[in-house]
Amino acid sequence: MFEVIMYDGGVYRSDELFEMIEDVGGAVLQKIRSSQMLTVTMSIPSEDKETVSALCKEIGGEVKEVPLAGTEIAVVGPTLGRHHMPHPICDIAEALRRKGALSIVMGLARGRGKQTAQISASEVGIINEYDAAILCFGNFKSCIEAKAELMKDIRIPLILVCGPRPEGLEDYCEGIIPGVGRKSERMRSSEERNKLEEIVSMTGEVLKDKRKRMSEDPLFVHPSEVKQVLENYPPIDMCLRPSPIVLHMDGLRAKIPYDENIEAVSNIMVYDRRLGDIAKITESKLDRSSMLIKIKTGSEVEYDDARNAAKKP
C-alpha cells in the first residue's frame, strides 16, 4: 500500500530525500522548486512513511498530508470576468492545491446571465478531461437553478459551489456546497476558511468514491509507474513547462505535442507491453501541445489480448 505525502522545506540536503524515495521504491509525483524552497509530493510505501518523515524533519522540512495528491481538478466559473475572478474561484483552487491537487481555473465563454448562459461542446470536452470539477455559481437561487443545463453533459464528478441552496439539482452533481456565492474579496474570515475546508473535504470524499468504483476493476498499471517510465523520454525530460507530466486517477497528462510524439510514446514499453496497447492515448482538447494517456483496466487489457489472439491464424 502506497501513501502520498508532501515535503515542504528548503533545497538543503534534498538529494538525500530523493535518494531515500528511490531506495524505498517510492516515486516523486511532483517537484516544485521556487528559489531556495522546495515542495515534493511523493508516493511511498506505508511501512517506510516514518523513516521518510524523519528524514524530512532532519533536513529542516515539514511533512504534510495531501489527500488530493495525484489528481487534477478544474475549478470552473461562468466567465473569466472580474465579476467572478479572482474570488472565490482562485481561493478554491488555492485551497485544493494546498491539499496536493493540481488545480486549474477555467472560465466559460458564455456562462454569464440567466437565460443566455451556455456551455459549448468543446468546453464540456475540456472539463471532462479532469478527475473532478468544481462549478462556482452566484447569489440567486432562481439563477442557479436556471443554469442546471450547463452541468448536464459533464461526465466527471462535479461539485456545485453557490450562494443559496438550489432545489432539484442533486442529480446533476455529486455535491452542493451553499453559502459562498459571488465575492469581491479574498475568502479570509474564519467562516470563509471553514467553507474552503468544506469544499476540499467534499472533493476528497467524491474522489474517494471514484477511487472505490475504480478499484472494482483496477487499472492495468498505476499512473505513477507510467510516469516513472515517461520521465526518461527525452521530449518530456527536456520539457520546460511546469509539471510536464500531471497524474490523473486513471492516467496522466503529458505536456508534449501529440502529433510529434504519439508514435514514440505508443511504443514505449511498460512491463513488456507497448504503452499504446495498455492505454488510450488521445490529443488533449485543451491545447494541441498536450496528450492524455488513459490507462486501460485489467479486464480491458485482457479482453484486447483475447481478441488479438482470436484474430491470429
Added chain:
Amino acid sequence: MDITVHGSDPFGNEGYKVLFGNIMNDLGEALAIEKAELVLKAEIPLFIFSVRLRAEPVSKTIADVSSLREEGSGVYITITDERYAPEILKAMWSKYGRNSVDQQTRFDMSVSNADLETVSKTVVASGEEVVKEIIGAVWRSMPEGIRVRHVFITGTVITVVATEEIMKPEYMKEGAEVHIAMGGSADV
C-alpha cells in the same frame, strides 16, 4: 454610505449589500455616495441600482484640490487631495513641459515660468468623469450577464436599470419610480 436592498432572495440581498459596499470602497466611490438603493429581482431578471451622491459632481480645478503660492517666476503646488495628484502632474507636464515641473514629493511640486492664475484655473477632473466613474462602479457591482442597461441621471441621483434581454417599458417605469423616490426628477 447607507445601502438599502429590496429583493426576493434573502441570500442575494445580504450578499449584494456586502458586495456593493466592497466594490464602492475598492473603487474609492464610497465617500461620494450618500445613499444607495438596490432592487434585485433575479427571477425576472431586473436589477435597479440607484445612488444619491453627497454633492453634485462639478469640475475640479487645481485650486480646489491643492494650495498654491507664487515663488519667484513660478508656482509652488501642495496637493491636498491625493487622488488628483496624477492628473495635476499630467496637466502641468502638458502645459509647461517636463523640464519646467519639479516634483519633490508626491504632494509637492514647483512649476517654473508659470503664473498663479492660469495654474489655479486648470481643470483636473470634470464632473462628467466623476459620473462616468460612478456608473462604471455600479455596472461592476451588477451581475455580469445583465447587460441591457439604461441610466437615469438627475443632479445627484444616478439610477441604473438593467435586464438580460429586452428592456420592457414596465422595467423602465419601475426604474423611474426608484429614481424619483431617491430624489431624482420625473422628467428623465
